[in-house]
Amino acid sequence: MAFVIYGAGAIGGVLGARLHTAGFDVRLIARGAHLSAIRSGGLRVESPEGATTVPVPVYGSPAEAGVEPGDVVVLTMKSQDTPAALEALRAVAEPSTPVVCVQNGVANERLALRLFSHVYGVCVMFPAAHVQAGVVQARSAPVPGILDLGRYPGGVDDVARSVAADLAKAGFLSEPREDIMRWKYRKLVMNLGNAVTALCGTGDGDAARVVELLRAEGEAVLAAAGADVVDEETDLARRGDILRMPAFEGQAPGGGSSVQSLLRGTGSIEADYLNGEIVLLARLHGVPAPANDLVRQLAVVAARERVAPGSVPASELLARLAA
Numbered sequence: 001m002a003f004v005i006y007g008a009g010a011i012g013g014v015l016g017a018r019l020h021t022a023g024f025d026v027r028l029i030a031r032g033a034h035l036s037a038i039r040s041g042g043l044r045v046e047s048p049e050g051a052t053t054v055p056v057p058v059y060g061s062p063a064e065a066g067v068e069p070g071d072v073v074v075l076t077m078k079s080q081d082t083p084a085a086l087e088a089l090r091a092v093a094e095p096s097t098p099v100v101c102v103q104n105g106v107a108n109e110r111l112a113l114r115l116f117s118h119v120y121g122v123c124v125m126f127p128a129a130h131v132q133a134g135v136v137q138a139r140s141a142p143v144p145g146i147l148d149l150g151r152y153p154g155g156v157d158d159v160a161r162s163v164a165a166d167l168a169k170a171g172f173l174s175e176p177r178e179d180i181m182r183w184k185y186r187k188l189v190m191n192l193g194n195a196v197t198a199l200c201g202t203g204d205g206d207a208a209r210v211v212e213l214l215r216a217e218g219e220a221v222l223a224a225a226g227a228d229v230v231d232e233e234t235d236l237a238r239r240g241d242i243l244r245m246p247a248f249e250g251q252a253p254g255g256g257s258s259v260q261s262l263l264r265g266t267g268s269i270e271a272d273y274l275n276g277e278i279v280l281l282a283r284l285h286g287v288p289a290p291a292n293d294l295v296r297q298l299a300v301v302a303a304r305e306r307v308a309p310g311s312v313p314a315s316e317l318l319a320r321l322a323a
Ligand SMILES: NC(=O)C1=CN([C@@H]2O[C@H](COP(=O)(O)OP(=O)(O)OC[C@H]3O[C@@H](n4cnc5c(N)ncnc54)[C@H](OP(=O)(O)O)[C@@H]3O)[C@@H](O)[C@H]2O)C=CC1
Pocket: 006, 007, 008, 009, 010, 011, 012, 029, 030, 031, 032, 034, 060, 061, 076, 077, 078, 079, 081, 084, 085, 102, 103, 104, 105, 124, 125, 126, 127, 128, 129, 130, 256, 257, 260, 266, 270
């Protein structure tokens, strides 16, 4: 049995390296300069505990990596890349292959379930960065992340239990959960701020105000849609103070995964699947979501035009939302 880690950036890179170091058979799938760098020199993983270079096997596609019966495929690309990735995966993987979505948002599991019968959602509390080709960073130590998971749309089975146990051997906290999507909806509310941090940075009260508006709108839309969401207190209690992020030398600039999309100038951002999930639900249920829609659109344009993170004053967003 191998873990095929599909999209070995920040999350997939650190996860794959830790599983490999813990003795599991791991095959990474990466692309571009990152693929070439890992191929020629291994994957460098930096963290508050130091840096190591891990000689983990890497491939350019599922066809090259191979997916054998018993393997578990772990999706770790951003959501906007999931449809194309699944299309390449289905060409070589049995429809019963377990597909584990270590991704934000709530859309990936549904996309995967159309093609694969055994799909698992993971609530990803795991701060990491893809710094440059061949280099990733785990920001939290000694525990790199909390990766609770369950079968999609609900339940726990032997695969969920065994993946959770393997993640624990690799140093993560991971509980199998019957109701994983309730946790993922709560995480989605948190991630509605990702695009604001990317557009405006964090250093200002106006940015915090925009995030508050997005989250309040998101909660209202989720309620109108009848989404079952873990309450904030339960979520906070699960996280406690487990994730610790001491500063370390060579640390990449702060900010979450959407900031990193702008920093690396990838040309795309996850906003259509984070703020955009709220916009979609709002449209389906006949309620408004103007704040999430505006931020979604601005973030997508910023990524496409490769603007630097923090280029849009949050006061401008507030003014447009008030207009
Ligand atoms: N980073 C973080 O701290 C956190 C991230 N998350 C979530 O985890 C998920 C992954 O995010 P993150 O690790 O930050 O993203 P990254 O962009 O760092 O990593 C994704 C990697 O997948 C690659 N990729 C995409 N499609 C393919 C493909 N078809 N074949 C091969 N490689 C591919 C990307 O390549 P390229 O660079 O060329 O696009 C990139 O290297 C997202 O859903 C994110 O929201 C959740 C919590 C924290």
